[in-house]
Amino acid sequence: xxxxxxxxxxxxxxxxxDKATLKKAMWRDILTLQWSWNYERMQALxxxxxxxxxxxxxxxxGNDLKEAMSRHLQFYNTNPVASPLILGAAIALEExxxxxxxxxxxxxxxxxxxxxxDTIQAVLFRPIIAVIAAxxxxxxxxxxxxxxxxxxxxxxxxxxxxxxxxxxKSTGLxxxxxxxxxxxxxxxxxxxxxxxxxxxxxxxxxxxxxxxLQFARTVTVNGEAVEKIIKxxxxxxxxxxxxxxxxxxxxxxxxIKRKMSPIKVLLILVGLAxxxxxxxxx
Amino acid sequence: xxxxxxxxxxLLGIWGYISIIAQLTGLWWAEALIxxxxxxxxVGDVNLGLQIGATLTLMSLGMWTYGGATMPxxxxxxxxxxxxxxxxxxxxxxxxxxxxxxxxxxxxxVLARATTTAFIHGADKHLxxxxxxxxxxxxxxxxxxxxxxxxIPVFLAVWLGAGPIQSVINxxxxxxxxxxxxxxxxxxxxxxxxxxxxxxxxxYWPFLLIGFTLFAFLNMNIMGIALIALAxxxxxxxxxxxxxxx
Numbered sequence: 001x002x003x004x005x006x007x008x009x010x011x012x013x014x015x016x017x018d019k020a021t022l023k024k025a026m027w028r029d030i031l032t033l034q035w036s037w038n039y040e041r042m043q044a045l046x047x048x049x050x051x052x053x054x055x056x057x058x059x060x061x062g063n064d065l066k067e068a069m070s071r072h073l074q075f076y077n078t079n080p081v082a083s084p085l086i087l088g089a090a091i092a093l094e095e096x097x098x099x100x101x102x103x104x105x106x107x108x109x110x111x112x113x114x115x116x117x118d119t120i121q122a123v124l125f126r127p128i129i130a131v132i133a134a135x136x137x138x139x140x141x142x143x144x145x146x147x148x149x150x151x152x153x154x155x156x157x158x159x160x161x162x163x164x165x166x167x168x169k170s171t172g173l174x175x176x177x178x179x180x181x182x183x184x185x186x187x188x189x190x191x192x193x194x195x196x197x198x199x200x201x202x203x204x205x206x207x208x209x210x211x212x213l214q215f216a217r218t219v220t221v222n223g224e225a226v227e228k229i230i231k232x233x234x235x236x237x238x239x240x241x242x243x244x245x246x247x248x249x250x251x252x253x254x255x256i257k258r259k260m261s262p263i264k265v266l267l268i269l270v271g272l273a274x275x276x277x278x279x280x281x282x
Numbered sequence: 283x284x285x286x287x288x289x290x291x292x293l294l295g296i297w298g299y300i301s302i303i304a305q306l307t308g309l310w311w312a313e314a315l316i317x318x319x320x321x322x323x324x325v326g327d328v329n330l331g332l333q334i335g336a337t338l339t340l341m342s343l344g345m346w347t348y349g350g351a352t353m354p355x356x357x358x359x360x361x362x363x364x365x366x367x368x369x370x371x372x373x374x375x376x377x378x379x380x381x382x383x384x385x386x387x388x389x390x391x392v393l394a395r396a397t398t399t400a401f402i403h404g405a406d407k408h409l410x411x412x413x414x415x416x417x418x419x420x421x422x423x424x425x426x427x428x429x430x431x432x433x434i435p436v437f438l439a440v441w442l443g444a445g446p447i448q449s450v451i452n453x454x455x456x457x458x459x460x461x462x463x464x465x466x467x468x469x470x471x472x473x474x475x476x477x478x479x480x481x482x483x484x485x486y487w488p489f490l491l492i493g494f495t496l497f498a499f500l501n502m503n504i505m506g507i508a509l510i511a512l513a514x515x516x517x518x519x520x521x522x523x524x525x526x527x528x
Contacts, residue, residue, distance in 0.1 A: 030308070036421045037424070037428070045402045056414070062412055070409055073405065080308045118348060118480070127344065131340070133315055133336075137335060145315050151310060152309045153309070155310065159308070189516070189519045193511040194481075194511075197493055197511050198344070198477060199495075199496075200496055206468075206471060209467055248471045249475055253474075262352075269468050277461045278461065
């Protein structure tokens with residue numbers, strides 16, 4: 001009952017944004033969010049430009065508008081697919097003239113949604129599509145690049161329903177996302193599936209890492225000395241196949257965990273490649 | 283070896299610009315495989331473009347710009363590598379150019395991400411004076427450093443560089459080509475390592491082991507592994523339970 005009362009009070013100030021303006025905001029976010037990405041505030045300006053048409057309709061007074069605009073020019077960064085969801089919720093709150101809540105829902109959602117979006121995209125979706133596409137391309141088929149192109153469109157198409165979901169749920173989104181642990185659950189499931197696939201990719205993509213080392217050993221067969229060539233790779237395969245790829249990934253992972261920058265690790269790996277190549281180890 | 287006239291480098295430079303902006307939009311265009319294939323079409327050697335693109339895409343498998351991190355730019359590498367490889371040095375020469383190019387391009391990525399800061403400062407100023415059009419302009423122009431940081435190097439490398447680089451490739455000693463080739467085979471390890479550093483490996487390592495075992499010992503193909511991954515992920519989700527049991 002008290003909830004209804006609060007709603008009624010708010011109703012007086014509420015502004016209903018027309019659908020055309022909502023769509024304009026949505027498409028600005030979908031198409032250009034990251035065009036002005038920069039180190040300082042990342043997607044902030046992109047978000048402001050997306051929500052700008054809404055703010056212009058909500059705040060007629062010049063200073064109110066300025067205040068609202070500077071609120072939305074604060075640091076913002078999330079997975080681009082998740083952004084329409086956040087934008088939808090932020091717009092719903094701006095309609096309620098709940099500006100502060102609109103800013104805090106952005107801050108509250110951008111981190112967790114970046115986490116889940118990046119996990120699904122980088123651990124699961126992109127690697128699987130990329131591997132299938134690359135193997136098609138290796139056999140000379142244009143279906144490879146076409147597949148990636150279509151996957152990109154598919155990934156983009158999720159943004160439209162996400163915007164309306166965010167707009168309709170508004171603050172309910174926070175409960176739905178964080179409250180019931182749904183986000184964790186989806187992230188866990190995606191990570192579980194993703195890591196099994198990645199576990200398979202490590203040996204299959206790095207299968208070119210084999211050692212040509214071999215040595216001759218004299219063995220006695222039926223009292224006769226026979227020269228036998230032993231290939232180190234065959235010995236390794238007998239113990240753990242694809243041991244070298246696993247070791248090199250482990251080595252790179254160790255360096256990154258030691259807070260070494262990816263570029264440094266990259267240069268170390270290139271150095272390692274040159275060294276082992278010249279020495280004939282790999 | 284001769285290079286290209288003005289038209290092809292210009293076209294490729296424009297694609298370099300467009301592809302990175304489309305990538306910012308979320309379209310999957312700044313991908314070595316797409317740019318390799320497209321460059322192949324433009325220079326008349328589609329198969330080379332597909333091979334170079336696929337190799338570089340596999341190299342970048344685990345790489346992701348977490349929170350705006352800089353990764354080797356295999357997209358630009360694929361364009362330049364394919365254009366140069368098509369002049370005669372083929373897959374080997376193309377990759378020998380593409381890999382160092384991808385690595386060097388990280389510097390320009392950092393430059394683009396840094397210079398765009400000027401545009402958000404511009405937007406701050408326009409906000410003070412309530413100049414909405416100015417804010418719009420700052421945002422839309424923010425793409426320029428991004429696009430030019432790819433477009434210009436592609437144009438210059440293919441226009442001025444193709445001929446000279448081509449002759450440099452012929453001078454490359456054998457050990458250099460060997461090192462470059464092995465680098466190409468080793469670099470995917472970095473992507474996987476980066477990817478693993480983003481997840482809680484202490485918690486998830488058994489799943490990594492399952493996938494590894496399926497391929498290494500059972501020679502299962504990727505679709506098979508993906509299906510098992512799906513099944514195991516769903517079983518785990520059910521075991522974990524939670525408010526909304528599926």
